[in-house]
Amino acid sequence: LPKKQSDIGPLLEQVGTGKESLSFMKRRMRRLAAQWASAAPRLDDKLRGRWREQKRILVHIGFLTEESGDVFSPKVLKGGPLGEMVQWADILTAFHVLGHDVKISVSLKELHGFLGVPPGRGSCPLTGPLPFDLIYTDYHGLRQMKHHMGLSLRKHKCHIRVIDTFGTEPAYNHEEYATRHGYRTNWGYWNLHGQQYMTMFPHTPDNSFMGFVAEELNETERLFIQRDKVNNMAVVYGKDASMWKGKENILAILYRYMEIHGTVYYETQRPPEVPAFVKNHGLLPQHELQQLLRKAKLFVGFGFPYEGPAPLEAIANGCIFLQPKFNPPHSSLNHEFFRGKPTSRKVSSQHPYAEQHIGRPHVITVDFNNSEEFDATIREIMKLNVEPFLPYEYTCEGIILIWASNVSSLSSWPPLSALRLLSSQQGQSCVEACWTEGLICEPAFYRFINIKEAFSALDFQCEGLESEMNHLFPAFSAEHAECSLQHDPLLFSCAGSSSKYQRLCPCRDFRKGQVALCRDCL
Numbered sequence: 462l463p464k465k466q467s468d469i470g471p472l473l474e475q476v477g478t479g480k481e482s483l484s485f486m487k488r489r490m491r492r493l494a495a496q497w498a499s500a501a502p503r504l505d506d507k508l509r510g511r512w513r514e515q516k517r518i519l520v521h522i523g524f525l526t527e528e529s530g531d532v533f534s535p536k537v538l539k540g541g542p543l544g545e546m547v548q549w550a551d552i553l554t555a556f557h558v559l560g561h562d563v564k565i566s567v568s569l570k571e572l573h574g575f576l577g578v579p580p581g582r583g584s585c586p587l588t589g590p591l592p593f594d595l596i597y598t599d600y601h602g603l604r605q606m607k608h609h610m611g612l613s614l615r616k617h618k619c620h621i622r623v624i625d626t627f628g629t630e631p632a633y634n635h636e637e638y639a640t641r642h643g644y645r646t647n648w649g650y651w652n653l654h655g656q657q658y659m660t661m662f663p664h665t666p667d668n669s670f671m672g673f674v675a676e677e678l679n680e681t682e683r684l685f686i687q688r689d690k691v692n693n694m695a696v697v698y699g700k701d702a703s704m705w706k707g708k709e710n711i712l713a714i715l716y717r718y719m720e721i722h723g724t725v726y727y728e729t730q731r732p733p734e735v736p737a738f739v740k741n742h743g744l745l746p747q748h749e750l751q752q753l754l755r756k757a758k759l760f761v762g763f764g765f766p767y768e769g770p771a772p773l774e775a776i777a778n779g780c781i782f783l784q785p786k787f788n789p790p791h792s793s794l795n796h797e798f799f800r801g802k803p804t805s806r807k808v809s810s811q812h813p814y815a816e817q818h819i820g821r822p823h824v825i826t827v828d829f830n831n832s833e834e835f836d837a838t839i840r841e842i843m844k845l846n847v848e849p850f851l852p853y854e855y856t857c858e859g860i861i862l863i864w865a866s867n868v869s870s871l872s873s874w875p876p877l878s879a880l881r882l883l884s885s886q887q888g889q890s891c892v893e894a895c896w897t898e899g900l901i902c903e904p905a906f907y908r909f910i911n912i913k914e915a916f917s918a919l920d921f922q923c924e925g926l927e928s929e930m931n932h933l934f935p936a937f938s939a940e941h942a943e944c945s946l947q948h949d950p951l952l953f954s955c956a957g958s959s960s961k962y963q964r965l966c967p968c969r970d971f972r973k974g975q976v977a978l979c980r981d982c983l
């Protein structure tokens with residue numbers, strides 16, 4: 462059994478120095494170590510020995526390597542994206558605190574060192590056994606590992622986990638299928654198992670949910686927050702001036718009712734996008750942002766960035782999160798940001814998780830182009846009283862439970878008793894079909910419903926029965942009364958829809974605030 466390591470000193474030493482990204486991560490790791498350490502023992506009973514075996518885990522953060530260009534590190538203090546660093550910091554701290562043997566690599570040199578490539582033979586592929594049980598990396602890191610491990614990567618593939626914020630759908634992951642059917646992207650088609658991709662929010666059930674945590678409050682802090690809330694204080698979500706562009710109208714309406722704060726990075730002068738009536742604090746260190754959120758009543762998103770950690774932090778500190786609805790939804794078909802990403806997901810608002818899994822009164826999603834509606838919403842918010850709220854899956858305890866079921870290979874997970882077979886409407890994905898019934902699509906169950914009998918169970922009369930490679934199968938085509946089974950398990954996919962097919966969907970129930978787990982899962 463691993464000894465839990467609440468002293469994170471040795472881990473911090475491994476992270477290294479000399480880059481703002483690494484300093485940002487270390488500050489966060491230091492701040493949250495105690496929170497992780499106190500959560501772990503509370504779970505000992507629940508986990509009953511699961512995930513207690515010590516794993517050797519390599520964490521290779523590809524996007525921070527010089528070799529991939531490291532575009533993020535120089536922007537850490539300038540309003541660049543921080544979400545990924547939040548997530549990696551949390552992964553490292555949690556694995557260490559839980560007693561695993563963690564090695565960290567942020568350069569090719571370190572990667573080679575850990576993978577046992579002899580010095581001076583930089584491109585020599587790894588031979589022999591892999592010295593790790595698990596390797597957590599990202600798409601950049603995956604490419605680097607392929608380059609340096611060559612063919613042996615294939616042999617070790619099942620040990621790899623890819624941190625992939627926005628997710629990768631099976632149609633894009635399957636090399637042959639992607640190539641033949643137009644799903645090839647620059648991110649690659651790695652033929653991994655869908656569950657090896659780990660997302661930041663539970664938006665793509667074909668992938669696993671990795672998450673991150675928000676700082677948790679004790680009772681005293683909750684009381685202080687409620688006492689100190691300033692009813693007419695709003696903070697705008699947007700650390701880069703470009704996120705404020707074209708929002709004059711919205712800001713003017715908001716300013717009728719509230720004082721507006723911002724944390725926009727600037728060099729010497731106020732950026733022109735940020736009006737003079739906004740109290741701009743400049744980019745704040747994370748803990749100072751928390752303090753600001755504790756006082757504010759409202760946190761307003763302007764549509765970008767998508768699905769970041771900040772709204773959860775705001776809600777956890779008792780703010781209402783007000784965000785724009787996207788109509789039509791943003792996707793790789795119509796928005797530059799998602800173009801070329803290996804997903805067809807339609808994003809219905811700036812933060813779909815906040816919209817769908819948290820909702821009112823903590824989250825209010827409206828059309829920002831409708832000035833009257835926006836105005837009325839602000840007036841409504843002035844009257845609302847909201848308490849701090851953090852979904853269980855974003856607490857240390859909640860997330861350890863989920864990771865425990867990911868990291869330990871529980872063969873009978875989730876239990877088959879949770880399966881609910883449904884058919885989708887034409888044009889509907891299984892994600893949507895399950896969700897309308899208050900359920901979640903569970904790709905692990907596809908193998909049980911990819912059988913002829915599933916069609917009769919749903920009262921579909923099959924004139925013909927075929928088995929093909931198609932990420933929408935198993936499915937029923939009403940036009941030809943044709944029943945189609947899935948030929949390649951790698952293509953089992955909750956995502957994807959077509960007006961031609963009613964798909965067969967393996968759904969399951971879920972715990973409120975912990976979507977990755979079914980009710981009887983642990």
Ligand code: UDP
Pocket residue numbers: 541542543544545547700724743744745746747748750766767768769770771772774
């Ligand atoms: N953040 C910060 N200072 C600020 C604004 C944001 O430290 O002035 C942190 C915030 O606490 C959050 C992280 O930046 O954890 C990521 O924020 P965001 O939701 O904007 O996502 P991103 O686009 O950076 O990934």
